[in-house]
Amino acid sequence: MPAASSGDVDLLESTANAVSASARTDALDRFLAEVEVKAFRIAQTALHHEDDAMDAVQDAMLQLVRSYADRPAEEWKPLFYRILENRIRDALRRRTVRGRIFAWLPARHRGDEEEEADPVMDAPSDDPPPARRLEMDDAVQALEKALRSLPRRQQQVFLLRNLEGLDVAQTALAMGCSEGSVKTHYFRALQALRAQLGDFRI
Amino acid sequence: MTVHEERDSEFERRTRTVLEESVARVDSRIRWRLAHARRAALMQEETRLHRSFWRSFGLLPVAGTAAAAALVAVMLWIDRPERSAPVGEGMQATLEDIDLFADGETLELIEGWERGFYEWAVAQAELSGEASG
16 A cells, blocks of 8 residues: 555645644533533622623634633533632623723713513413422522622622532632632621521422 | 531522522523624634635645646756766756755745746756757
């Protein structure tokens, strides 16, 4: 069998690279599909705004795919949440600046960017929800309110550990801090939530 | 595990249940938007990868043209009638020429040559042929 020329080798390498890139894209698709809804809830809890949360998650997806797709798959989750946290921080910073600017404008202009209420979306359902659902509704609202009252770092560590299930090391990587800080923030978050929610029976 | 730790872990379990419920309640409109955002991100990456894959094929015609030009030059060199060196020596020179022209860097140099060179080389070969004939 004749030896392959350098052109053939290049072609084989290109084809192999294309195949591995396709497999990587599939793996990324599965990973993002797994985390996207939880990531949205985390962003929404931090930003209290659906579109801002959606923008933050979309930016994080793009950044992960563009810059970190070549990294081992087990690193994707902490990296993704690190990027998301940066996007959330940027959005909060922009909002603070915008708030300062709008504070100088007459009051009637301030509500311009607020979302208009959608009567169809907000209309109560005719079907009376079962008692269990009502109980869960109350629990979700109470926890959301309590989480929003937490300092950002405590909120973040609590959601990453409890909602996303990251361990201490992954949470430290996602938050860009030491494992000791993660434990401290988590303990304080737990104490603050317990103080607000009591035993939190559901 | 102390009573306090047990209470904490029970509290964590309950909050986890509520958080998972809040995720399950994210409506289909949001889920659709998230899936759309994911596909857009992946498509952008795929486009980038495909572009680099096809770029490698784009160099093939250039390399082929350069190789053909090199072959013509070698043939002209071999057909020079005044060359009367022994066959073994001629073969050695030809092999060296092939090595020279098969070299990737040399091919890039050949791309810059003008057509006039080949015409001149052909004319020289013909003149040499007439002079000897």
